[in-house]
Amino acid sequence: MKRKIMPTTCLLLALILMVILHFAFPVMKLFNFPYNLSGLVPLAFGIYINFRADKQMKKHNTPVNPFEESTELIIDGAFAISRNPMYLGFSAILLGVFLLLSFLSTIIIVILFPILISLFYIKSEEDKLAKCFGNKWNTYSRQTGRWL
Numbered sequence: 001m002k003r004k005i006m007p008t009t010c011l012l013l014a015l016i017l018m019v020i021l022h023f024a025f026p027v028m029k030l031f032n033f034p035y036n037l038s039g040l041v042p043l044a045f046g047i048y049i050n051f052r053a054d055k056q057m058k059k060h061n062t063p064v065n066p067f068e069e070s071t072e073l074i075i076d077g078a079f080a081i082s083r084n085p086m087y088l089g090f091s092a093i094l095l096g097v098f099l100l101l102s103f104l105s106t107i108i109i110v111i112l113f114p115i116l117i118s119l120f121y122i123k124s125e126e127d128k129l130a131k132c133f134g135n136k137w138n139t140y141s142r143q144t145g146r147w148l
Contacts, residue, residue, distance in 0.1 A: 004067050007121055011090045014113050018097055018106045027105040036102040043096025050089035053078040066125050073133045075140050083126070083144050087117050091147075114147070122146065 031038070056078060057064050062071045064086075078085035091114045098110045126146075130137045 007066060007087065007090065007117065010113075010117065011093065014090075014094055014109050015097060018094070018101065018109045021105045021109070022101045022103050025105040026103050029102055030104055031099065031102040036100050039096040039099025039101075041096070042092040042099065046089040046092030046094075046096060048089075049078050049082075049085050049092070053085040053089070066121055070129060070132060073129065073136055073140060075144070080144065082148055083141060083146050084122055087114070087122060088147055090117070118146075 054064055056074055056076075060072045060074055062074065063069070082088045091110070094110045094113055098106050126137075126141070130141070133140075
């Protein structure tokens with residue numbers, strides 16, 4: 001049986017890498033206290049939008065696991081502002097941690113994460129949704145941005 005890596009595992013690995021970079025390569029401190037606390041805003045937003053999207057998916061009885069077949073196309077709530085609110089939330093969490101840590105060396109993770117998530121998860125997920133929901137997906141994807 002082939003094991004697939006969950007996106008939450010990717011987030012955890014990205015966070016660990018950021019901490020390693022923070023301590024191993026503390027390149028150029030960008031924000032000192034209390035300005036680095038501005039990172040709490042995207043961090044809180046990321047956590048909030050993830051919980052909200054998760055709650056919506058459970059309410060509609062569609063799986064959160066990206067490797068399972070979706071049973072319903074959710075287009076309201078968090079999904080009205082982003083086709084991928086959980087990945088948006090993950091990226092916001094990483095941005096918040098970057099601001100809190102405030103070392104330039106950690107920005108590489110903030111930049112690479114959405115690119116890699118798009119390549120390895122979003123593309124295939126959206127292809128499956130297009131196949132499953134057809135015109136409903138096409139209309140939704142034209143009206144709602146992949147990220148925002």
